[in-house]
Amino acid sequence: MLTQAPRGTKDILPEEAVKWVFLENKFREICRRFSYREIRTPVFEHTELFRRGVGETTDIVEKEMYTFQDKSGRSITLKPEGTAPVARAYIEHKLYNQPLPVKLFYITPGFRYERPQAGRLREFHQFGVEAFGSQNPLLDAEVMALAMQFLKEIGLEDVVLHINSIGCKLCRQGYRKALKDFLVESRQKLCETCSSRLDRNPLRILDCKNHECIKVLEGAPIVLDYLCDECKSHFEMVKNALSLINIDYMVNSRIVRGLDYYTKTVFEIISDDLGAQSTVCGGGRYDDLIEECGGPPTPAAGFGMGIERLAAILEKNNLVELPEETADVFIATMKDEYLNTALKLLYDFREKGIAAETDYLKRSLKAQMKYADKILARFVLIIGEEEMNSGVLTVKDLTNGKQYKVDCKKIIDYISNRIRKGCGEYE
Numbered sequence: 001m002l003t004q005a006p007r008g009t010k011d012i013l014p015e016e017a018v019k020w021v022f023l024e025n026k027f028r029e030i031c032r033r034f035s036y037r038e039i040r041t042p043v044f045e046h047t048e049l050f051r052r053g054v055g056e057t058t059d060i061v062e063k064e065m066y067t068f069q070d071k072s073g074r075s076i077t078l079k080p081e082g083t084a085p086v087a088r089a090y091i092e093h094k095l096y097n098q099p100l101p102v103k104l105f106y107i108t109p110g111f112r113y114e115r116p117q118a119g120r121l122r123e124f125h126q127f128g129v130e131a132f133g134s135q136n137p138l139l140d141a142e143v144m145a146l147a148m149q150f151l152k153e154i155g156l157e158d159v160v161l162h163i164n165s166i167g168c169k170l171c172r173q174g175y176r177k178a179l180k181d182f183l184v185e186s187r188q189k190l191c192e193t194c195s196s197r198l199d200r201n202p203l204r205i206l207d208c209k210n211h212e213c214i215k216v217l218e219g220a221p222i223v224l225d226y227l228c229d230e231c232k233s234h235f236e237m238v239k240n241a242l243s244l245i246n247i248d249y250m251v252n253s254r255i256v257r258g259l260d261y262y263t264k265t266v267f268e269i270i271s272d273d274l275g276a277q278s279t280v281c282g283g284g285r286y287d288d289l290i291e292e293c294g295g296p297p298t299p300a301a302g303f304g305m306g307i308e309r310l311a312a313i314l315e316k317n318n319l320v321e322l323p324e325e326t327a328d329v330f331i332a333t334m335k336d337e338y339l340n341t342a343l344k345l346l347y348d349f350r351e352k353g354i355a356a357e358t359d360y361l362k363r364s365l366k367a368q369m370k371y372a373d374k375i376l377a378r379f380v381l382i383i384g385e386e387e388m389n390s391g392v393l394t395v396k397d398l399t400n401g402k403q404y405k406v407d408c409k410k411i412i413d414y415i416s417n418r419i420r421k422g423c424g425e426y427e
């Protein structure tokens, strides 16, 4: 037990961490281009926030939350998703007094007690954005465009944007009733979860992956047929905006999302590369959440995107060629008495922005050379008796095996010039 991480969690080792940094940098950069600013919220919140915000009848609240009492008896929950905490922060810090829309992004862990499998963990990570304070359908389109632009720029073009509208509180009532009436007759054919959902949250049945449930749903009423005029025209405008900015999409009336706070537009971005856990991104509009959580009426739209699923697709398709991390220069010493000189040089290099490394295990010169090779050092500097006496250092270029003599006073400039010029010869 001591040597095994808890079920459903995963270490990100250095080779993988560079991919995550690539993804994070790219996401930050795209958010900057779309004028979204970063927000960081705590890893845990009061349980009540998620009960209220995510919804009592959702899978997350019913069975997936990591909830515990802290030492003074408060009920605390590790955040299972990113939107409710950001909405809470928006209200707490009265961000609605800022020029609207307030556009925020985040990179966060999330915790859900689910059955771990490929693409499904108990601690996972998300990129997300939220735009508060505008009902404009252009904002629904913008959050989708941001997600699609990001996926395109990390080389992931084989994804499809599925969109739907689930209407507002009012028109959804009519649809709920129609769907329930349709399903009631086949109640015994539904899976256990869906059978109980039928009374509490029938829309969620559309999201079920059980084959029997999918079959029962054939010929079920479609939410788009029940939209009120306002929701209908909103959806039309979202589609027009997407077409105008050249974002391909397909309308999929089965997309309802797993969280209760959505209104009008909902969407998922689905990849064929992921097997069962194929949704990389899910989001939509949630015009009632802020008010539901105690803030002023505030329309909003956003998404959450699973980083582990992105990393898995990149891995599978070899999509990112990341340079291996290397030391620019390795300083090898022939005798212990040269260590002080080596140490001074080591820190001079580092001070000047050059990645420098030396030996900490008292290896022989031969073993130091081998080690330098293993850590993919570009150059090795050898400090021996001759070098100490003459003040001229031996530099070996490990990319071609050639050796050079360089005056120790010029060594920093020499190495930094060579690195900047790439692998070419030094004139």
Ligand code: ATP
Residues within 6 Å of the ligand: 081, 112, 114, 119, 120, 121, 122, 123, 124, 125, 126, 257, 258, 277, 278, 279, 280, 281, 282, 283, 304, 305, 306, 307, 308, 309
């Ligand atoms: P799913 O249908 O796959 O369970 P969801 O509807 O529960 O997804 P959201 O709450 O919308 O997911 O979260 C947005 C994204 O976060 C998902 O599309 C997915 O990429 C990722 N995600 C959600 N739950 C997990 C998890 N347990 N492990 C890994 N990634 C996850």
Ligand code: MG
Residues within 6 Å of the ligand: 258
């Ligand atoms: Mg889920």
